[in-house]
């Protein structure tokens with residue numbers, strides 16, 4: 001099967017071809033661990049999780065590296081301002097190391113709650129300092145670095161294709177830069193590879209600057225720039241050229257442009273063959289901002305009665321390259337859709353109760369359509385992760401199922417369909433729809449018997465008893481079925 005990816009590098013939909021047969025190397029720019037991630041931060045990781053899943057389903061062995069930025073990400077992406085980690089430390093009265101550890105754990109815990117597949121390797125920037133310094137050394141040897149008062153910088157004018165990836169207009173950038181940037185820099189787009197700890201200061205996170213890297217051989221403490229971290233970790237774990245690199249669209253003009261400049265200058269080969277970027281998620285049509293107080297976390301959703309999987313469903317309704325809009329109404333719709341899907345998933349327990357074997361059913365057509373649905377879901381996601389399309393394919397099949405008599409549904413085909421949905425979209429339909437207990441089933445049988453005998457009092461009493469334990473009975477055109485009661 002063919003996977004198509006909208007590649008930022010070429011600006012078009014490209015057929016995916018891996019460097020090595022059946023293997024994919026994938027690098028995801030990870031979180032900066034200085035605060036609770038909000039739902040806008042999570043969006044990217046949910047989309048890239050679907051990417052990993054679809055590559056795996058297509059038979060690829062995926063080696064995925066995700067970094068944890070635990071040092072060197074400054075408040076402004078233009079190498080100015082405070083380190084976000086040191087700022088977090090000041091806010092919380094802890095060391096930067098403690099802040100990093102705490103929010104790394106928060107992040108990893110959130111990944112589990114959202115049912116995100118753990119990357120093959122999680123790299124912490126602070127654990128790759130020698131590799132980062134090595135890369136700076138290589139760049140120095142190539143003559144593309146220079147030193148100013150506050151650090152060692154990359155001279156972007158020495159990388160001829162610097163403007164290409166993000167279609168930057170460097171002249172305009174220069175004209176617009178004015179006071180914004182450090183005037184010692186040769187070009188406004190030049191960026192720090194390694195920053196020096198300001199004289200007389202002591203940072204929580206700092207390392208000796210090797211004197212062969214400086215122009216004056218003076219001993220100074222320092223810390224890495226955010227961009228060099230990703231280049232060094234990708235190189236260490238995945239090699240000089242990787243298959244796919246992912247991140248948010250905000251990374252295109254600075255962070256990823258700089259990663260490319262460093263990696264390609266040092267290694268002399270293309271850094272990544274495919275680049276995928278997710279669009280922003282807005283809240284009530286507005287950007288996330290501290291002052292609006294709309295940076296909802298997974299805990300905030302929980303307080304409103306929503307699960308991480310409700311949010312996952314909400315997000316998958318929008319294509320990763322489209323701008324999303326979060327509202328609690330939209331989240332409620334996603335919750336309802338997921339609840340509805342779970343009630344379809346439990347039909348698989350009820351089919352076995354009434355039918356002894358698949359062969360007894362006259363259901364060739366239905367079987368065929370359910371197997372074809374599994375295939376159609378995979379094809380939709382193969383096409384540049386078209387999750388909204390996959391969701392409507394599932395809705396259509398489920399609507400048909402809701403109108404099919406139980407004895408006409410093929411259990412194997414339904415199980416396979418549910419398995420495909422879980423594997424591709426990670427919604428945990430199977431795990432979250434266990435069968436009801438034998439006691440409950442006995443109650444249902446008794447209630448149906450009472451109904452047949454027209455003993456309405458007893459029938460109603462048993463129905464209420466079932467409601468109390470979270471089971472709703474429906475008598476409709478497909479038979480009497482039970483469902484979970486939505487809380």
Ligand SMILES: [Zn+2]
Nearest residue numbers: 029030230255
């Ligand atoms: Zn990165």
